[in-house]
Amino acid sequence: MELLNLTVHELRDMIKSKQVSSTEATNACLFQIEKLDKKIGSFITVNSYEALKTAKACDEKLSNGICSGSLFGVPYALKDNILTKNIKTTCASKMLENFVPPYSATVETKIKEQGGILLGKLNMDEFAMGSTNENSYFKVTRNPYDLSKIPGGSSGGSASAVASDEAFFSLGSDTGGSVRQPASFCGCVGLKPTYGRVSRYGLVAFASSLDHIGSITKDVRDSAIVLDVISGKDDKDATTYNKSDTSFESALTGDIRGIKIGVPKEYLDGINKEVLSSIFSSVENLKYLGANVYETNLNLYKYALPAYYLISSGEASSNLARFDGIKYGFSAENCENINDLYEESRSLGFGNEVKRRILLGTYVLSSENYSAHFKKAQQVRRLIIEEFNELFKKYDVLVTPAYPTTASKIGQSATSIEMYIGGNCLVCANLAGLPAVVIPCGYNKKGLPIGIQIIGKHFDEATILNVAYALEKTIIKQKPSFI
Amino acid sequence: MYEAVIGLEIHAELKTNTKIYCSCKNSFGAEPNTQVCPVCMGLPGSLPVLNKKVIDLAIKAGLSLSCDIAKESTQDRKNYFYPDLPKAYQISQSDTPLCSKGYIKINDKKINIERIHIEEDAGKLIHSENSTTIDFNRCGVPLIEIVTKPDIRSAKEAVAFLEALKEILEYSDVSDCKMQEGSLRCDVNLSVRPVGESTLGTRAELKNLNSFTFMKNAVEYEFKRQVDAILSGDTLVAQTRRYNESDKKTYFMRQKETPAHYRFFTEPDIPAFSVTPSDIEKQKALLGARPAKLLEKYKSLGLSKDECATILDDPDLCDYFERLIPFTKNPRSASSFLLGHVAKKCTIDGVFRCDIKAQSFACVVNMFDDRKISSTTAKNLLSRLLEKDFDPEKAANEEGLFQISDERVLYPLVKEAFESSFDAVMKYKNGKVNALQSIVGKVMGKTSGKADPEAVTRILLLMIEKDQ
Numbered sequence: 001m002e003l004l005n006l007t008v009h010e011l012r013d014m015i016k017s018k019q020v021s022s023t024e025a026t027n028a029c030l031f032q033i034e035k036l037d038k039k040i041g042s043f044i045t046v047n048s049y050e051a052l053k054t055a056k057a058c059d060e061k062l063s064n065g066i067c068s069g070s071l072f073g074v075p076y077a078l079k080d081n082i083l084t085k086n087i088k089t090t091c092a093s094k095m096l097e098n099f100v101p102p103y104s105a106t107v108e109t110k111i112k113e114q115g116g117i118l119l120g121k122l123n124m125d126e127f128a129m130g131s132t133n134e135n136s137y138f139k140v141t142r143n144p145y146d147l148s149k150i151p152g153g154s155s156g157g158s159a160s161a162v163a164s165d166e167a168f169f170s171l172g173s174d175t176g177g178s179v180r181q182p183a184s185f186c187g188c189v190g191l192k193p194t195y196g197r198v199s200r201y202g203l204v205a206f207a208s209s210l211d212h213i214g215s216i217t218k219d220v221r222d223s224a225i226v227l228d229v230i231s232g233k234d235d236k237d238a239t240t241y242n243k244s245d246t247s248f249e250s251a252l253t254g255d256i257r258g259i260k261i262g263v264p265k266e267y268l269d270g271i272n273k274e275v276l277s278s279i280f281s282s283v284e285n286l287k288y289l290g291a292n293v294y295e296t297n298l299n300l301y302k303y304a305l306p307a308y309y310l311i312s313s314g315e316a317s318s319n320l321a322r323f324d325g326i327k328y329g330f331s332a333e334n335c336e337n338i339n340d341l342y343e344e345s346r347s348l349g350f351g352n353e354v355k356r357r358i359l360l361g362t363y364v365l366s367s368e369n370y371s372a373h374f375k376k377a378q379q380v381r382r383l384i385i386e387e388f389n390e391l392f393k394k395y396d397v398l399v400t401p402a403y404p405t406t407a408s409k410i411g412q413s414a415t416s417i418e419m420y421i422g423g424n425c426l427v428c429a430n431l432a433g434l435p436a437v438v439i440p441c442g443y444n445k446k447g448l449p450i451g452i453q454i455i456g457k458h459f460d461e462a463t464i465l466n467v468a469y470a471l472e473k474t475i476i477k478q479k480p481s482f483i
Numbered sequence: 484m485y486e487a488v489i490g491l492e493i494h495a496e497l498k499t500n501t502k503i504y505c506s507c508k509n510s511f512g513a514e515p516n517t518q519v520c521p522v523c524m525g526l527p528g529s530l531p532v533l534n535k536k537v538i539d540l541a542i543k544a545g546l547s548l549s550c551d552i553a554k555e556s557t558q559d560r561k562n563y564f565y566p567d568l569p570k571a572y573q574i575s576q577s578d579t580p581l582c583s584k585g586y587i588k589i590n591d592k593k594i595n596i597e598r599i600h601i602e603e604d605a606g607k608l609i610h611s612e613n614s615t616t617i618d619f620n621r622c623g624v625p626l627i628e629i630v631t632k633p634d635i636r637s638a639k640e641a642v643a644f645l646e647a648l649k650e651i652l653e654y655s656d657v658s659d660c661k662m663q664e665g666s667l668r669c670d671v672n673l674s675v676r677p678v679g680e681s682t683l684g685t686r687a688e689l690k691n692l693n694s695f696t697f698m699k700n701a702v703e704y705e706f707k708r709q710v711d712a713i714l715s716g717d718t719l720v721a722q723t724r725r726y727n728e729s730d731k732k733t734y735f736m737r738q739k740e741t742p743a744h745y746r747f748f749t750e751p752d753i754p755a756f757s758v759t760p761s762d763i764e765k766q767k768a769l770l771g772a773r774p775a776k777l778l779e780k781y782k783s784l785g786l787s788k789d790e791c792a793t794i795l796d797d798p799d800l801c802d803y804f805e806r807l808i809p810f811t812k813n814p815r816s817a818s819s820f821l822l823g824h825v826a827k828k829c830t831i832d833g834v835f836r837c838d839i840k841a842q843s844f845a846c847v848v849n850m851f852d853d854r855k856i857s858s859t860t861a862k863n864l865l866s867r868l869l870e871k872d873f874d875p876e877k878a879a880n881e882e883g884l885f886q887i888s889d890e891r892v893l894y895p896l897v898k899e900a901f902e903s904s905f906d907a908v909m910k911y912k913n914g915k916v917n918a919l920q921s922i923v924g925k926v927m928g929k930t931s932g933k934a935d936p937e938a939v940t941r942i943l944l945l946m947i948e949k950d951q
Contacts, residue, residue: 083528096527103521105528204527209751238532238753315751318562321571322525326617342564365562365746374748 105202177426184451317361525569545582
């Protein structure tokens with residue numbers, strides 16, 4: 001359907017000029033979901049009644065001459081670990097299977113204020129732990145480019161929904177690459193902003209110092225539009241900053257002449273041949289566009305992943321302790337005493353990957369392990385940040401592959417260890433809080449998307465988006481044949 | 484002989500309007516679960532935001548206890564499972580307490596304060612026959628935890644310390660310190676050792692000490708229990724014990740956890756905060772330079788508890804009094820005149836401001852103390868000084884305000900009055916003390932009010948005594 005092919009900026013222009021109504025756009029998405037989602041499995045909850053009601057209200061406003069909001073009438077969806085008032089928010093876990101929050105995340109409120117229409121909540125790896133979306137309690141999500149392949153994770157549903165035109169954009173969360181990797185696998189633009197750029201209030205915490213809310217969109221301009229809406233200091237999140245920037249959308253010029261790009265060679269190890277070839281083509285394109293590209297080093301690269309796992313597991317073990325069967329969520333029955341209640345509720349309520357991380361996290365925070373593991377990981381993190389600071393004295397942005405491979409087969413993602421190791425390219429940006437965007441830069445022989453990543457300085461989303469914007473124009477997008 | 488080695492761990496709720504990490508009201512006695520929000524209930528997705536007033540009050544408390552204040556401070560998570568702890572961790576401070584190295588002097592002995600840190604309170608469990616319910620109103624109430632060094636040696640000293648601490652925290656307007664409402668809670672750590680030794684024995688932590696009396700009883704029982712155990716050859720185990728008021732004994736609750744049990748790590752949701760010299764100056768100014776030192780000083784000058792309270796409660800009044808002290812021979816007198824006569828006239832809209840030059844004020848007080856002028860004259864002079872400044876001694880001289888206290892001058896006048904007051908004397912001898920007044924009055928009349936009434940009374944009484 002042509003309407004569904006539109007980007008956010010195209011749709012909103014058409015709605016404002018009354019060529020298309022909000023109701024039409026929302027209905028189109030809901031029909032697409034009806035048609036495709038049994039196969040793809042992006043959604044856990046579809047909010048059709050409320051969505052249409054909101055769309056109708058938008059249309060009424062428009063007929064009265066009121067048309068405010070940069071996302072006016074645009075249907076979108078949220079990863080199911082972002083709280084929505086009165087709408088079930090499950091984190092794809094049995095633990096929160098029936099949890100209905102009494103409040104909404106700040107990002108949801110902001111999008112609502114700008115006229116966005118919430119279609120529903122998207123499938124994910126349970127509590128954001130995983131990179132294949134196979135850890136969901138409810139269902140498997142499939143890659144629209146090839147239904148036998150994974151969409152990536154943990155924001156798998158967020159990527160598949162946008163790639164299959166079920167939604168015009170989505171939000172996900174990125175703790176160790178969980179927005180960028182699915183975006184890469186599903187041929188979308190995935191942005192992880194700087195830590196502190198977007199409020200985490202209302203995001204169910206996995207690893208507090210590594211969690212970021214990010215967006216998945218069809219193109220870079222959409223990404224900038226969404227970032228303009230969701231960014232900003234929030235009194236409810238003490239880790240957010242006030243940065244008086246001009247609008248990210250208006251900073252997109254496409255002119256990257258003279259920009260200094262570093263490519264750290266450690267990122268190119270162990271990368272699949274086809275992926276590497278696509279990356280190199282894109283780097284050549286960047287040169288044609290006027291950028292200066294240099295090979296460089298990130299010496300501490302190999303320590304990033306271990307540091308990431310120690311810190312994220314430690315923080316996760318603490319953040320997930322509140323799920324104890326007492327106040328909300330799954331509560332085991334027929335327990336004799338409080339300890340039984342804790343043990344049964346948590347053993348039954350959590351899936352295996354979650355339990356694995358909680359055990360690891362509890363271990364690294366305990367007694368003598370703390371200094372040897374968790375504290376040391378934080379110290380390594382500090383050194384990685386310093387190394388990036390040095391790199392950014394020389395370069396404006398860094399360019400790397402988004403992931404070593406394209407999407408793998410569902411059920412064949414092998415052992416946890418291999419799954420863990422794939423995240424190398426992505427976790428540095430989480431450890432250091434640097435903004436990073438992934439865009440599709442090509443497709444392999446089988447038509448599976450390949451992603452390229454652009455990492456920038458703290459709070460310099462404008463530059464990475466501009467480089468992405470320029471590069472995007474050189475790439476011919478392929479939609480999934482399935483659609 | 485064995486001695487008790489006691490350290491105290493005190494929690495005081497801070498008098499802020501709102502809780503420590505959210506904007507829920509911080510007040511006692513509301514209906515259960517009516518002062519709660521996603522943050523203090525630990526709902527998924529909620530985040531803590533530190534209430535700056537908490538830092539201010541904690542600094543104030545630290546200053547009033549002569550502590551060092553940390554320049555940089557972080558919060559830490561203390562992880563454990565318990566139904567009254569909604570996040571299953573308490574946000575507290577482990578590595579970087581906000582205050583440290585303070586003390587209170589009890590009878591010239593320094594009881595050292597190891598540290599003071601800020602943290603959030605947990606909810607309240609209400610136990611009934613078949614169930615337990617949880618009231619989350621208290622979750623997120625700001626606390627300071629004050630930990631002393633094990634310098635205390637007796638139940639008496641422990642009570643004295645806690646009383647002094649309560650006084651100081653109340654004066655500095657940091658906490659209500661109402662033990663019965665739980666805004667002041669105290670746990671005791673007690674071990675024993677042979678007198679003269681310096682190593683520490685195995686300690687027990689005593690809880691549920693809801694009043695000064697409970698604490699005293701618990702300490703006395705526990706000391707005896709530990710000594711008896713050692714003398715009978717038993718080994719003591721580090722444990723937490725609960726005090727039971729009905730039989731005044733302590734009972735085993737659980738073994739003592741080690742810090743490692745709590746898996747402390749720096750709270751990632753709350754950025755580290757700094758305390759600047761100007762933050763400290765601001766709190767000092769609010770305290771009105773009210774550390775325990777001032778309280779000690781005023782007590783040693785002979786001021787009563789109430790006088791201390793009134794002065795220390797008002798920074799401006801306190802500053803003025805401080806200025807008077809160097810010029811007065813008897814600060815107690817100065818306080819009397821200041822509080823009894825001047826303060827009311829000088830307080831407008833709750834703000835005290837006295838324009839009387841400290842030297843002039845002191846001069847009046849000194850003349851009174853030297854018995855040169857009467858109390859009435861002193862008050863009149865002070866009232867006049869409020870209008871404009873003048874030299875009180877010079878004025879007293881010129882205006883003939885000096886009292887006649889010279890006994891050689893007074894004696895004949897008293898004798899005359901005595902001899903003309905037969906009835907009054909009889910009444911006095913029959914027990915009516917007030918009867919003296921009329922006789923004194925005659926002397927005052929004869930001297931136009933200049934006689935020193937005290938001297939007159941003294942002479943009169945001697946006369947009556949001799950006249951038996």
